Amino acid sequence: MFRKRLIAGLAMLTGLISNAHAALNIVMVENASGVTISYSGSIDLTDANMIGLASFAGNFSGLNPSSASLALTVVTSGTSIDSVAYTITGPASFGSGTNTFQFNQLAVTGTEGFSLAGAAGVFFLAEGYASGSMMTGVTTFMxxxxxxxxxxxxxxxxxxPSDQINMTIGSVPLPGAALLFAQVFAAGWLVQRRKKRIGAIHHGA
Incomplete structure (x- = not known):
């Protein structure tokens, strides 16, 4: 019975971890330098509703928590970014802070940038982004x-329609927590197996 529960539990955790990896995951943490924002993952654009095109000036980054807005670009100032806008649904804010957008404020290092406008229900990706391609990046508000x-x-x-954007502010992302739980669960299973083997040896004696 315990073994069946273990297999079922691990299958569920595997599914959770897999789903988390399929999404774009954004993590914000406080540290000695300031607030660091990192992101990784990919976006499946299957059935996504494209609502238009936009062009952004390079290195125009920042956030506005009161309108669930976050823009992180990985190009240098003076370079424009042609982006495609897609419809999203979700929270209209992730705090009470106001506009911090400005040129050359953040040094974002990574592969692809993006812009999130949660209150407006819009998500921007660079034109030419291939559905399912990995995106990574990091920056710090010093x-x-x-x-x-x-x-x-x-x-x-x-x-x-076929994916999601996860933002975690100040806590452990799900994959790490799920992996830890899986390790504890597996350790319990091994203890149970060991007890059964010891019991079998004693009975055989």
Whole structure:
């Protein structure tokens, strides 16, 4: 019975971890330098509703928690970014902070940038982004805190037809927690098996 529960539990956790990897995961943490924002994952654009095109000036990044807005670009100033806008559904805010968007504020290193406008229900990806392609990036608001940026710790999710965007502010992302739980669960199973083997040896004696 315990073994069946283990297999079922691990299957469920595998599914959770797989789903998390399929999404775009954004994590914000406070540290000695300020507030670091990192992101990784991919977006499946199957059945996504494209609503238009937009062009952004290079290195125009920032956030506005009160309207669930976040833009992270990975190109240099003076370079324009042609982007495609897609419809999303989800939270209209992730805090009370106001506009921090400006040119050359953040040094974003990564592969692909994006722009999230949660209150408007729009998500922008660079034109030419291939559905399912990996995106990674990181930047830091130097000297900032969650309080100074008006960020409310928690987990936020925006949905596309075939994928989702997950934002975690100040807590451990799901894959890490799920993996830890799986390890504990497996350790319990091994203890149970060992007890049964010892019992069988004693009975045989």
């Amino acid at each position: 000297g900032a805190t969650f309080a100074s940026l008006g960020l409310t710790p928690g987990t936020y999710t925006w949905l596309l």
